[in-house]
Amino acid sequence: MPKAIVVGAGIGGIATAIRLSAKGYDVSVFEANSYAGGKLHSKKVDGYRFDLGPSLFTMPHFVDELFRLHQKNPVDHFQYIRKEVLCNYFWDDGVKFSAKANKEDFIDDASRVFNEPSENIKNYLLRSKKKYDLTASLFLEKSLHKLGTYISRETLKAIFQIGKLDIGQSLNTSNKNTFKNDKLVQLFNRYATYNGSSPYQTPGIMSMIPHLEMHYGTFFPKGGMHQITESLVELAKNVGVNFYFNEAVERIVVANNKAGGIESINGNYDADVVVSNMDIYPTFKKLLSRERQPKKVLVQERSSSALIFYWGISKNFKELDLHNIFFSGDYEKEFEHIFKKKSLYQDPTVYINITSKEEPKDAPAGHENWFVMINAPGNYGQDWESLKNQSRKNIISKLNKILNIDIEKYIVSEFILDPKGIESSTSSYRGALYGAASNSKFAAFLRHPNFSRSIENLYFCGGSVHPGGGIPLCLLSAKIVDDLIPEA
Incomplete structure:
Protein backbone atom coordinates (compact mmCIF):
# COMPACT_ATOMS: atom_id res chain seq x y z
CA MET A 1 0.00 0.00 0.00
CA PRO A 2 1.51 3.39 -1.01
CA LYS A 3 2.21 5.81 1.82
CA ALA A 4 1.09 9.42 2.20
CA ILE A 5 2.33 11.86 4.83
CA VAL A 6 0.41 14.97 5.83
CA VAL A 7 2.36 17.69 7.65
CA GLY A 8 0.04 19.44 10.10
CA ALA A 9 -3.26 18.39 11.64
CA GLY A 10 -5.25 21.51 10.84
CA ILE A 11 -8.73 21.02 9.42
CA GLY A 12 -7.39 20.93 5.85
CA GLY A 13 -4.78 18.33 6.79
CA ILE A 14 -7.28 16.09 8.57
CA ALA A 15 -9.68 16.28 5.61
CA THR A 16 -6.87 15.46 3.18
CA ALA A 17 -5.87 12.45 5.30
CA ILE A 18 -9.46 11.16 5.29
CA ARG A 19 -9.70 11.57 1.51
CA LEU A 20 -6.37 9.88 0.78
CA SER A 21 -7.32 6.99 3.05
CA ALA A 22 -10.45 6.51 0.93
CA LYS A 23 -8.15 6.44 -2.12
CA GLY A 24 -6.18 3.52 -0.72
CA TYR A 25 -3.19 5.27 0.83
CA ASP A 26 -1.61 4.41 4.17
CA VAL A 27 -1.78 7.89 5.72
CA SER A 28 0.23 9.39 8.59
CA VAL A 29 -0.33 12.90 9.97
CA PHE A 30 2.48 14.68 11.83
CA GLU A 31 1.58 17.51 14.21
CA ALA A 32 3.93 19.64 16.32
CA ASN A 33 1.24 20.34 18.92
CA SER A 34 -0.27 17.83 21.33
CA TYR A 35 -3.69 18.27 19.71
CA ALA A 36 -5.35 18.38 16.29
CA GLY A 37 -7.30 21.19 14.68
CA GLY A 38 -4.79 24.03 14.47
CA LYS A 39 -6.84 27.19 15.01
CA LEU A 40 -9.98 25.05 15.37
CA HIS A 41 -9.27 24.15 18.99
CA SER A 42 -10.92 24.75 22.38
CA LYS A 43 -10.07 25.39 26.00
CA LYS A 44 -11.84 25.06 29.37
CA VAL A 45 -11.16 27.69 32.02
CA ASP A 46 -12.93 28.26 35.36
CA GLY A 47 -16.00 26.30 34.31
CA TYR A 48 -16.28 27.97 30.87
CA ARG A 49 -15.58 26.27 27.53
CA PHE A 50 -14.30 28.41 24.69
CA ASP A 51 -13.75 27.69 21.02
CA LEU A 52 -10.39 29.35 20.48
CA GLY A 53 -10.53 30.00 16.75
CA PRO A 54 -13.11 29.98 13.95
CA SER A 55 -16.60 30.65 15.27
CA LEU A 56 -18.68 30.73 12.08
CA PHE A 57 -19.80 27.43 10.54
CA THR A 58 -21.19 27.44 7.01
CA MET A 59 -21.51 24.82 4.25
CA PRO A 60 -21.57 21.80 6.60
CA HIS A 61 -22.11 19.49 3.63
CA PHE A 62 -18.33 19.60 3.10
CA VAL A 63 -17.89 17.93 6.49
CA ASP A 64 -20.72 15.46 5.88
CA GLU A 65 -19.11 14.49 2.58
CA LEU A 66 -16.02 13.17 4.40
CA PHE A 67 -18.12 10.67 6.35
CA ARG A 68 -19.96 9.56 3.24
CA LEU A 69 -16.65 8.90 1.48
CA HIS A 70 -16.24 6.04 3.96
CA GLN A 71 -19.87 4.88 3.77
CA LYS A 72 -20.75 6.35 7.17
CA ASN A 73 -23.91 8.29 8.03
CA PRO A 74 -22.75 11.77 9.13
CA VAL A 75 -25.66 12.15 11.57
CA ASP A 76 -24.32 9.25 13.62
CA HIS A 77 -21.04 11.09 14.20
CA PHE A 78 -21.55 14.83 13.76
CA GLN A 79 -24.66 16.95 14.31
CA TYR A 80 -25.49 20.61 13.92
CA ILE A 81 -28.42 23.00 13.97
CA ARG A 82 -29.28 25.73 11.48
CA LYS A 83 -29.46 29.25 12.89
CA GLU A 84 -32.52 31.42 12.22
CA VAL A 85 -30.55 34.58 13.03
CA LEU A 86 -27.28 35.15 11.17
CA CYS A 87 -26.00 37.94 13.40
CA ASN A 88 -27.13 40.81 15.63
CA TYR A 89 -25.65 44.19 14.65
CA PHE A 90 -25.27 47.23 16.92
CA TRP A 91 -24.22 50.83 16.27
CA ASP A 92 -23.17 53.54 18.72
CA ASP A 93 -26.24 55.68 17.96
CA GLY A 94 -28.61 52.98 19.22
CA VAL A 95 -29.55 51.38 15.90
CA LYS A 96 -29.88 47.58 16.16
CA PHE A 97 -30.48 45.03 13.44
CA SER A 98 -31.10 41.31 13.75
CA ALA A 99 -30.15 39.71 10.41
CA LYS A 100 -32.47 36.80 9.67
CA ALA A 101 -31.27 33.79 7.74
CA GLY A 217 -27.16 29.03 6.04
CA THR A 218 -25.08 29.37 9.19
CA PHE A 219 -24.93 26.54 11.67
CA PHE A 220 -23.83 25.59 15.15
CA PRO A 221 -22.21 22.18 15.68
CA LYS A 222 -23.53 20.38 18.74
CA GLY A 223 -20.68 20.46 21.23
CA GLY A 224 -19.20 23.61 19.70
CA MET A 225 -16.91 24.38 16.79
CA HIS A 226 -14.20 22.13 18.17
CA GLN A 227 -16.55 19.21 17.56
CA ILE A 228 -15.75 19.57 13.86
CA THR A 229 -12.15 18.70 14.67
CA GLU A 230 -13.06 16.01 17.20
CA SER A 231 -15.46 14.18 14.89
CA LEU A 232 -13.11 14.27 11.89
CA VAL A 233 -10.11 13.06 13.91
CA GLU A 234 -12.24 10.18 15.20
CA LEU A 235 -13.30 9.37 11.64
CA ALA A 236 -9.69 9.53 10.44
CA LYS A 237 -8.51 7.18 13.18
CA ASN A 238 -11.39 4.77 12.49
CA VAL A 239 -10.37 4.47 8.84
CA GLY A 240 -6.73 3.82 9.68
CA VAL A 241 -5.05 7.23 9.63
CA ASN A 242 -2.08 7.41 12.03
CA PHE A 243 -1.51 10.60 14.03
CA TYR A 244 1.90 11.56 15.42
CA PHE A 245 1.37 14.36 17.93
CA ASN A 246 4.19 16.35 19.58
CA GLU A 247 6.31 15.43 16.56
CA ALA A 248 7.36 18.50 14.62
CA VAL A 249 8.50 18.00 11.05
CA GLU A 250 11.88 19.58 10.37
CA ARG A 251 12.30 18.90 6.67
CA ILE A 252 10.48 17.54 3.64
CA VAL A 253 12.93 15.18 1.99
CA VAL A 254 13.45 15.92 -1.71
CA ALA A 255 15.69 13.92 -4.02
CA ASN A 256 15.87 14.12 -7.82
CA ASN A 257 13.03 16.67 -7.76
CA LYS A 258 10.73 14.23 -5.96
CA ALA A 259 9.31 14.40 -2.43
CA GLY A 260 10.15 11.12 -0.75
CA GLY A 261 9.20 11.63 2.89
CA ILE A 262 9.98 13.78 5.91
CA GLU A 263 12.48 14.24 8.70
CA SER A 264 10.86 14.85 12.09
CA ILE A 265 12.35 15.51 15.50
CA ASN A 266 12.11 11.75 16.11
CA GLY A 267 13.39 10.32 12.85
CA ASN A 268 12.92 9.80 9.11
CA TYR A 269 9.76 8.56 7.40
CA ASP A 270 9.43 7.55 3.75
CA ALA A 271 6.36 8.35 1.67
CA ASP A 272 5.11 8.21 -1.89
CA VAL A 273 3.16 11.44 -1.44
CA VAL A 274 3.73 14.40 0.92
CA VAL A 275 1.07 17.03 1.63
CA SER A 276 1.88 20.14 3.67
CA ASN A 277 -0.97 21.61 5.67
CA MET A 278 1.50 23.96 7.31
CA ASP A 279 1.33 27.66 6.40
CA ILE A 280 3.04 28.06 3.02
CA TYR A 281 5.61 30.56 4.37
CA PRO A 282 7.18 28.31 7.04
CA THR A 283 6.70 25.32 4.73
CA PHE A 284 9.23 26.82 2.33
CA LYS A 285 11.38 28.72 4.81
CA LYS A 286 11.79 25.75 7.19
CA LEU A 287 10.74 22.47 5.59
CA LEU A 288 11.92 23.26 2.04
CA SER A 289 14.72 25.70 2.81
CA ARG A 290 17.09 23.91 0.39
CA GLU A 291 14.63 24.20 -2.50
CA ARG A 292 13.87 27.09 -4.83
CA GLN A 293 11.64 29.59 -3.03
CA PRO A 294 8.42 31.00 -4.61
CA LYS A 295 9.38 34.62 -3.87
CA LYS A 296 6.23 36.28 -5.25
CA VAL A 297 4.03 34.13 -3.02
CA LEU A 298 6.15 34.58 0.08
CA VAL A 299 6.18 38.38 -0.11
CA GLN A 300 2.41 38.69 -0.52
CA GLU A 301 0.62 40.89 1.97
CA ARG A 302 -0.70 38.83 4.87
CA SER A 303 -4.34 38.81 5.91
CA SER A 304 -5.54 40.37 9.12
CA SER A 305 -5.06 38.61 12.43
CA ALA A 306 -7.11 38.91 15.61
CA LEU A 307 -6.95 40.05 19.20
CA ILE A 308 -9.30 37.89 21.25
CA PHE A 309 -10.47 38.26 24.86
CA TYR A 310 -12.09 35.15 26.31
CA TRP A 311 -14.37 36.33 29.10
CA GLY A 312 -16.43 34.40 31.59
CA ILE A 313 -19.46 36.67 32.15
CA SER A 314 -21.59 36.34 35.30
CA LYS A 315 -24.79 37.50 33.62
CA ASN A 316 -27.16 36.55 30.79
CA PHE A 317 -27.79 39.06 28.00
CA LYS A 318 -31.11 38.43 26.25
CA GLU A 319 -30.37 40.97 23.52
CA LEU A 320 -27.34 38.95 22.36
CA ASP A 321 -27.27 35.77 20.27
CA LEU A 322 -24.56 33.39 19.05
CA HIS A 323 -23.04 36.01 16.70
CA ASN A 324 -22.98 39.73 17.55
CA ILE A 325 -21.24 42.72 15.96
CA PHE A 326 -20.69 46.16 17.51
CA PHE A 327 -19.58 48.40 14.66
CA SER A 328 -16.87 51.03 14.62
CA GLY A 329 -17.98 54.60 14.04
CA ASP A 330 -15.34 54.93 11.30
CA TYR A 331 -14.84 51.64 9.48
CA GLU A 332 -12.41 53.08 6.93
CA LYS A 333 -10.06 54.39 9.61
CA GLU A 334 -10.20 51.05 11.39
CA PHE A 335 -8.95 49.22 8.29
CA GLU A 336 -6.40 51.94 7.59
CA HIS A 337 -4.94 51.25 11.04
CA ILE A 338 -4.94 47.48 10.51
CA PHE A 339 -3.38 47.31 7.02
CA LYS A 340 -1.49 50.59 6.63
CA LYS A 341 -0.39 51.50 10.16
CA LYS A 342 -0.17 47.90 11.46
CA SER A 343 -1.92 49.06 14.60
CA LEU A 344 -5.32 49.03 16.31
CA TYR A 345 -7.93 51.75 15.99
CA GLN A 346 -9.29 53.41 19.14
CA ASP A 347 -12.88 52.62 18.09
CA PRO A 348 -12.71 49.00 16.91
CA THR A 349 -15.49 46.84 15.54
CA VAL A 350 -16.16 44.23 18.23
CA TYR A 351 -17.37 40.71 17.46
CA ILE A 352 -18.83 38.65 20.32
CA ASN A 353 -19.50 34.93 19.95
CA ILE A 354 -21.43 33.21 22.77
CA THR A 355 -21.70 29.45 22.34
CA SER A 356 -23.52 29.05 25.67
CA LYS A 357 -26.56 30.50 23.86
CA GLU A 358 -26.75 27.16 22.02
CA GLU A 359 -24.80 24.92 24.38
CA PRO A 360 -25.72 25.95 27.97
CA LYS A 361 -23.09 23.67 29.51
CA ASP A 362 -20.37 25.88 27.99
CA ALA A 363 -20.86 28.23 30.96
CA PRO A 364 -22.09 27.93 34.56
CA ALA A 365 -25.82 28.52 35.14
CA GLY A 366 -26.71 32.19 34.77
CA HIS A 367 -23.36 32.90 33.06
CA GLU A 368 -22.14 33.24 29.47
CA ASN A 369 -18.86 32.49 27.69
CA TRP A 370 -17.86 35.50 25.61
CA PHE A 371 -15.38 35.21 22.74
CA VAL A 372 -14.63 38.92 22.19
CA MET A 373 -12.61 39.62 19.05
CA ILE A 374 -11.37 42.63 17.14
CA ASN A 375 -9.61 42.52 13.78
CA ALA A 376 -5.90 43.15 14.14
CA PRO A 377 -2.80 43.48 11.99
CA GLY A 378 -0.33 40.63 11.83
CA ASN A 379 2.61 40.38 14.19
CA TYR A 380 5.24 42.86 13.02
CA GLY A 381 6.94 43.23 16.40
CA GLN A 382 4.40 45.66 17.87
CA ASP A 383 4.16 46.25 21.63
CA TRP A 384 1.29 43.81 22.10
CA GLU A 385 1.04 44.29 25.86
CA SER A 386 0.34 47.98 25.39
CA LEU A 387 -2.04 47.34 22.49
CA LYS A 388 -3.93 44.70 24.49
CA ASN A 389 -4.34 46.95 27.50
CA GLN A 390 -5.58 49.90 25.46
CA SER A 391 -7.87 47.74 23.31
CA ARG A 392 -9.43 46.18 26.40
CA LYS A 393 -10.35 49.65 27.65
CA ASN A 394 -11.71 50.66 24.24
CA ILE A 395 -13.80 47.49 23.92
CA ILE A 396 -15.27 47.83 27.39
CA SER A 397 -16.07 51.50 26.80
CA LYS A 398 -17.88 50.63 23.56
CA LEU A 399 -19.89 47.77 25.07
CA ASN A 400 -20.82 49.85 28.11
CA LYS A 401 -22.18 52.61 25.87
CA ILE A 402 -24.19 50.35 23.57
CA LEU A 403 -25.45 47.87 26.16
CA ASN A 404 -25.89 50.57 28.82
CA ILE A 405 -24.08 48.54 31.45
CA ASP A 406 -20.80 48.33 33.40
CA ILE A 407 -19.50 45.15 31.79
CA GLU A 408 -16.28 45.12 33.82
CA LYS A 409 -17.98 43.96 37.01
CA TYR A 410 -19.39 40.90 35.22
CA ILE A 411 -16.01 39.69 33.88
CA VAL A 412 -15.09 36.92 36.31
CA SER A 413 -12.62 35.00 34.14
CA GLU A 414 -10.27 36.11 31.38
CA PHE A 415 -7.48 35.01 29.10
CA ILE A 416 -6.21 36.65 25.92
CA LEU A 417 -4.85 35.56 22.54
CA ASP A 418 -2.98 38.04 20.35
CA PRO A 419 -1.40 37.74 16.86
CA LYS A 420 1.94 36.83 18.41
CA GLY A 421 0.29 33.93 20.25
CA ILE A 422 -1.59 32.83 17.12
CA GLU A 423 1.67 32.78 15.17
CA SER A 424 3.41 30.79 17.91
CA SER A 425 0.70 28.15 18.39
CA THR A 426 -0.31 27.61 14.74
CA SER A 427 2.84 28.48 12.72
CA SER A 428 0.71 30.95 10.75
CA TYR A 429 3.17 33.53 9.42
CA ARG A 430 2.68 36.80 11.34
CA GLY A 431 -0.41 35.28 12.93
CA ALA A 432 -2.42 35.83 9.74
CA LEU A 433 -5.78 34.04 9.98
CA TYR A 434 -6.19 33.45 6.24
CA GLY A 435 -2.68 33.35 4.81
CA ALA A 436 -2.41 36.02 2.14
CA ALA A 437 -4.84 38.94 2.08
CA SER A 438 -7.25 39.37 -0.83
CA ASN A 439 -6.60 43.09 -1.16
CA SER A 440 -6.25 43.03 -4.95
CA LYS A 441 -8.18 41.73 -7.92
CA PHE A 442 -5.35 39.30 -8.69
CA ALA A 443 -5.16 37.83 -5.17
CA ALA A 444 -7.02 34.62 -6.08
CA PHE A 445 -4.45 33.89 -8.80
CA LEU A 446 -1.45 34.75 -6.60
CA ARG A 447 -2.12 32.16 -3.90
CA HIS A 448 0.25 29.22 -3.98
CA PRO A 449 -1.16 26.28 -5.95
CA ASN A 450 -2.14 23.01 -4.29
CA PHE A 451 0.79 21.23 -5.93
CA SER A 452 4.46 21.91 -6.60
CA ARG A 453 5.46 22.70 -10.17
CA SER A 454 9.09 21.69 -9.56
CA ILE A 455 8.84 18.84 -7.04
CA GLU A 456 6.88 15.71 -7.89
CA ASN A 457 4.58 14.11 -5.30
CA LEU A 458 4.44 17.31 -3.21
CA TYR A 459 1.08 18.98 -2.49
CA PHE A 460 -0.32 21.75 -0.31
CA CYS A 461 -3.61 22.27 1.50
CA GLY A 462 -5.05 24.61 4.12
CA GLY A 463 -5.90 28.27 4.46
CA SER A 464 -2.62 29.73 3.17
CA VAL A 465 -2.93 28.20 -0.31
CA HIS A 466 -5.65 28.01 -2.96
CA PRO A 467 -8.61 28.57 -2.59
CA GLY A 468 -8.15 30.41 0.75
CA GLY A 469 -8.80 30.53 4.47
CA GLY A 470 -11.84 29.64 6.56
CA ILE A 471 -13.30 26.19 7.23
CA PRO A 472 -15.18 25.67 3.93
CA LEU A 473 -12.21 26.74 1.78
CA CYS A 474 -9.76 24.62 3.79
CA LEU A 475 -12.04 21.63 3.21
CA LEU A 476 -12.19 22.52 -0.49
CA SER A 477 -8.39 22.68 -0.62
CA ALA A 478 -8.36 19.07 0.61
CA LYS A 479 -10.81 18.15 -2.15
CA ILE A 480 -8.63 19.81 -4.80
CA VAL A 481 -5.55 17.96 -3.52
CA ASP A 482 -7.56 14.74 -3.62
CA ASP A 483 -8.40 15.39 -7.28
CA LEU A 484 -4.71 16.02 -8.08
CA ILE A 485 -3.30 12.89 -6.40
CA PRO A 486 -3.68 9.63 -8.36
CA GLU A 487 -5.48 6.58 -7.01
CA ALA A 488 -3.29 4.29 -4.91
Missing part, protein backbone atom coordinates in the same frame (compact mmCIF):
# COMPACT_ATOMS: atom_id res chain seq x y z
CA ASN A 102 -34.46 33.73 5.69
CA LYS A 103 -33.79 35.92 2.65
CA GLU A 104 -37.29 37.44 2.41
CA ASP A 105 -37.30 38.30 6.12
CA PHE A 106 -33.82 39.81 5.81
CA ILE A 107 -34.91 42.02 2.90
CA ASP A 108 -38.08 43.19 4.68
CA ASP A 109 -36.30 43.92 7.97
CA ALA A 110 -33.30 45.63 6.37
CA SER A 111 -35.57 47.78 4.21
CA ARG A 112 -37.47 48.92 7.30
CA VAL A 113 -34.51 49.46 9.68
CA PHE A 114 -32.24 51.17 7.16
CA ASN A 115 -34.95 52.92 5.12
CA GLU A 116 -33.55 51.27 2.01
CA PRO A 117 -35.73 50.32 -0.99
CA SER A 118 -36.32 46.58 -0.79
CA GLU A 119 -35.59 46.26 -4.52
CA ASN A 120 -32.01 47.50 -3.92
CA ILE A 121 -31.43 44.76 -1.34
CA LYS A 122 -33.15 42.07 -3.39
CA ASN A 123 -31.17 42.92 -6.52
CA TYR A 124 -27.90 43.00 -4.56
CA LEU A 125 -28.51 39.49 -3.24
CA LEU A 126 -29.44 38.29 -6.73
CA ARG A 127 -26.13 39.68 -8.04
CA SER A 128 -24.38 38.02 -5.12
CA LYS A 129 -25.83 34.67 -6.19
CA LYS A 130 -24.92 35.33 -9.82
CA LYS A 131 -21.28 36.00 -8.92
CA TYR A 132 -21.08 32.80 -6.91
CA ASP A 133 -22.74 30.70 -9.61
CA LEU A 134 -20.40 32.08 -12.28
CA THR A 135 -17.16 31.64 -10.37
CA ALA A 136 -17.49 28.87 -7.75
CA SER A 137 -16.42 26.04 -10.04
CA LEU A 138 -13.47 28.10 -11.30
CA PHE A 139 -12.16 29.88 -8.19
CA LEU A 140 -13.15 27.51 -5.40
CA GLU A 141 -13.51 23.95 -6.59
CA LYS A 142 -10.57 23.48 -8.98
CA SER A 143 -6.88 24.28 -9.17
CA LEU A 144 -6.39 27.70 -10.77
CA HIS A 145 -2.94 26.54 -11.78
CA LYS A 146 -3.92 23.75 -14.19
CA LEU A 147 -4.69 24.55 -17.84
CA GLY A 148 -7.65 22.17 -17.84
CA THR A 149 -9.47 24.45 -15.41
CA TYR A 150 -9.73 27.12 -18.09
CA ILE A 151 -10.80 24.86 -20.92
CA SER A 152 -14.38 24.51 -19.82
CA ARG A 153 -17.83 25.85 -20.55
CA GLU A 154 -18.04 27.34 -17.03
CA THR A 155 -14.85 29.34 -17.52
CA LEU A 156 -15.94 30.73 -20.87
CA LYS A 157 -19.29 31.69 -19.36
CA ALA A 158 -17.55 33.55 -16.51
CA ILE A 159 -15.18 35.33 -18.92
CA PHE A 160 -18.01 36.54 -21.14
CA GLN A 161 -19.81 37.96 -18.10
CA ILE A 162 -16.76 39.32 -16.30
CA GLY A 163 -18.31 42.78 -16.11
CA LYS A 164 -20.92 41.42 -13.68
CA LEU A 165 -18.25 40.28 -11.21
CA ASP A 166 -17.17 43.77 -10.04
CA ILE A 167 -13.52 42.75 -10.14
CA GLY A 168 -12.40 46.23 -11.14
CA GLN A 169 -13.79 48.04 -8.11
CA SER A 170 -13.56 47.59 -4.36
CA LEU A 171 -16.24 45.91 -2.27
CA ASN A 172 -16.93 49.25 -0.60
CA THR A 173 -17.40 50.99 -3.96
CA SER A 174 -19.70 48.21 -5.13
CA ASN A 175 -21.77 48.51 -1.95
CA LYS A 176 -21.90 52.32 -2.01
CA ASN A 177 -23.10 52.20 -5.61
CA THR A 178 -25.95 49.98 -4.47
CA PHE A 179 -27.14 51.26 -1.09
CA LYS A 180 -28.13 54.71 0.09
CA ASN A 181 -27.75 53.93 3.79
CA ASP A 182 -24.18 54.01 5.17
CA LYS A 183 -24.98 51.44 7.87
CA LEU A 184 -26.14 48.94 5.28
CA VAL A 185 -22.97 49.61 3.29
CA GLN A 186 -20.96 48.91 6.45
CA LEU A 187 -22.92 45.72 7.13
CA PHE A 188 -22.09 44.34 3.67
CA ASN A 189 -18.53 45.69 3.82
CA ARG A 190 -17.99 43.43 6.81
CA TYR A 191 -17.89 40.37 4.56
CA ALA A 192 -14.35 41.34 3.51
CA THR A 193 -13.22 40.19 6.95
CA TYR A 194 -14.30 36.65 6.09
CA ASN A 195 -11.01 36.33 4.21
CA GLY A 196 -9.02 38.76 6.33
CA SER A 197 -9.11 41.66 3.87
CA SER A 198 -10.13 45.31 3.74
CA PRO A 199 -13.46 46.21 2.07
CA TYR A 200 -11.72 49.31 0.72
CA GLN A 201 -9.18 47.19 -1.17
CA THR A 202 -10.67 43.74 -1.81
CA PRO A 203 -12.58 43.49 -5.12
CA GLY A 204 -16.36 43.69 -5.37
CA ILE A 205 -16.59 40.03 -6.34
CA MET A 206 -16.42 39.33 -2.59
CA SER A 207 -20.05 40.41 -2.40
CA MET A 208 -20.80 36.79 -3.32
CA ILE A 209 -20.23 35.85 0.36
CA PRO A 210 -23.66 37.03 1.65
CA HIS A 211 -25.22 34.56 -0.79
CA LEU A 212 -23.30 31.72 0.86
CA GLU A 213 -24.66 32.67 4.28
CA MET A 214 -28.26 33.07 3.17
CA HIS A 215 -28.43 30.24 0.66
CA TYR A 216 -26.47 27.61 2.58
